Amino acid sequence: MRTIKIGAGAGYSGDRIEPAVELAEKGELDYLVFECLAERTIALAQQERIRDPAAGHDPLLIRRMQAVLPLCARNGVKIVTNMGAANPIAAAEATRAVARSLGLVGIKLAAVTGDDVLDYLRDHDTSLDNGATIRGLGNRIISANAYVGATPIAQALASGADIVITGRAADPALFLGPLVHEFGWSMDDWTLLGRGTLIGHLLECAGQVTGGYFADPGVKDVPDLARLGFPIGEAREDGEVVITKVPGSGGEVTARTVKEQILYEIHDPAQYFQPDVVADFSSVRIEEVGHDRVRVSGGKGAPKTGLLKTSVGYVDGYIGEGQISYAGPNALARGRLALEIVRERLALTAVRTSETRFDLIGVDALHGSAATRAGDPYEVRARVAGRTDSLADAKRIGEEVETLYTNGPAGGGGAWKSAREIVAVASALIPESAARSSISVMET
Numbered sequence: 001m002r003t004i005k006i007g008a009g010a011g012y013s014g015d016r017i018e019p020a021v022e023l024a025e026k027g028e029l030d031y032l033v034f035e036c037l038a039e040r041t042i043a044l045a046q047q048e049r050i051r052d053p054a055a056g057h058d059p060l061l062i063r064r065m066q067a068v069l070p071l072c073a074r075n076g077v078k079i080v081t082n083m084g085a086a087n088p089i090a091a092a093e094a095t096r097a098v099a100r101s102l103g104l105v106g107i108k109l110a111a112v113t114g115d116d117v118l119d120y121l122r123d124h125d126t127s128l129d130n131g132a133t134i135r136g137l138g139n140r141i142i143s144a145n146a147y148v149g150a151t152p153i154a155q156a157l158a159s160g161a162d163i164v165i166t167g168r169a170a171d172p173a174l175f176l177g178p179l180v181h182e183f184g185w186s187m188d189d190w191t192l193l194g195r196g197t198l199i200g201h202l203l204e205c206a207g208q209v210t211g212g213y214f215a216d217p218g219v220k221d222v223p224d225l226a227r228l229g230f231p232i233g234e235a236r237e238d239g240e241v242v243i244t245k246v247p248g249s250g251g252e253v254t255a256r257t258v259k260e261q262i263l264y265e266i267h268d269p270a271q272y273f274q275p276d277v278v279a280d281f282s283s284v285r286i287e288e289v290g291h292d293r294v295r296v297s298g299g300k301g302a303p304k305t306g307l308l309k310t311s312v313g314y315v316d317g318y319i320g321e322g323q324i325s326y327a328g329p330n331a332l333a334r335g336r337l338a339l340e341i342v343r344e345r346l347a348l349t350a351v352r353t354s355e356t357r358f359d360l361i362g363v364d365a366l367h368g369s370a371a372t373r374a375g376d377p378y379e380v381r382a383r384v385a386g387r388t389d390s391l392a393d394a395k396r397i398g399e400e401v402e403t404l405y406t407n408g409p410a411g412g413g414g415a416w417k418s419a420r421e422i423v424a425v426a427s428a429l430i431p432e433s434a435a436r437s438s439i440s441v442m443e444t
Contacts, residue, residue, distance in 0.1 A: 011206030043313020153177025172200025194301020195239025224250030322401025
């Protein structure tokens with residue numbers, strides 16, 4: 001049965017580059033996929049595009065392409081990525097420039113657009129999952145991008161593209177697209193699409209399935225995490241896959257790492273809603289078939305809903321923050337006094353906040369006063385953060401923390417402050433027909 005090999009070159013925007021180089025050089029791949037978009041990433045990218053029409057793609061795009069393009073060209077590896085973010089065309093043009101600078105000719109690039117649906121949402125005053133409406137957000141809206149599926153990716157590959165660059169595509173679709181193209185899967189074969197979505201879900205977070213995010217010293221030990229190898233999926237045309245990695249690379253692929261990744265970010269394993277299919281992971285079979293080799297089979301699917309999840313990025317005020325550390329005897333008491341001083345100072349100086357946090361990192365920052373501990377810590381870091389409607393008020397929060405240097409408890413050090421705009425994200429559902437994908441092709 002025919003098999004292709006897909007490597008995961010990144011699991012988020014700032015991911016390591018060396019494992020992708022290792023895959024391109026030693027993985028004997030057919031495809032190298034870079035999944036680099038999170039919920040807020042594309043809104044931040046849209047802000048960059050507003051400031052500079054040639055910007056708005058992934059900040060590591062050029063470095064990644066410089067590192068892997070020569071190897072991919074030499075070894076016949078095609079690249080699929082959502083590093084286009086808010087500007088896939090500019091990303092493709094930047095990639096073409098990299099290829100030309102490296103002397104690589106005859107490379108065909110395709111930019112997939114159509115996920116930007118802000119005009120549709122404005123025309124229909126769409127409601128969001130937080131109770132707001134597009135009209136109610138007014139000029140605070142930054143972006144609205146629908147999660148498109150595998151079809152335009154497969155079409156771009158069918159046109160002969162060596163590199164496909166998308167904007168907001170569903171994460172598994174980046175992997176499903178090559179499978180649909182290579183194996184000729186029908187876009188209404190729900191079983192195969194469900195299995196392909198499972199393959200994409202296993203690979204989309206890169207190093208997580210090879211032991212990253214899995215490791216827990218003394219409980220789940222993972223070897224050589226500093227050299228963590230990223231995963232390879234050896235995918236068959238019937239949708240079965242073996243997850244593995246480059247021999248000798250760090251990390252591990254076991255039934256346990258694979259099981260954790262299957263359940264990662266899944267609300268209902270029997271109904272994983274995607275633009276191409278409602279995938280069903282409830283009857284998946286997992287089998288270790290060799291060292292760092294795990295076979296996954298048995299996924300299913302049901303017809304898609306015809307709706308697309310859409311992420312709407314908008315400005316939601318500002319956040320001001322300040323931190324300062326205390327160490328040595330009585331550090332906990334000094335840290336608590338520091339927080340009380342800042343709390344009172346914000347009230348005395350009429351800093352207007354809609355939400356505040358006063359935390360001692362390492363003591364109560366995650367679990368609050370319910371956290372249990374034995375004895376006082378020898379060092380603590382006090383953190384104050386507040387949400388405001390103005391940048392000026394946000395700045396004053398960090399400034400009050402900084403004044404603890406000379407106006408607070410003894411021994412404060414390492415003070416830090418910041419004030420920044422909050423980019424929030426809400427979601428909406430829109431008809432699939434509202435996102436009309438198009439493909440722009442260019443060559444080196």
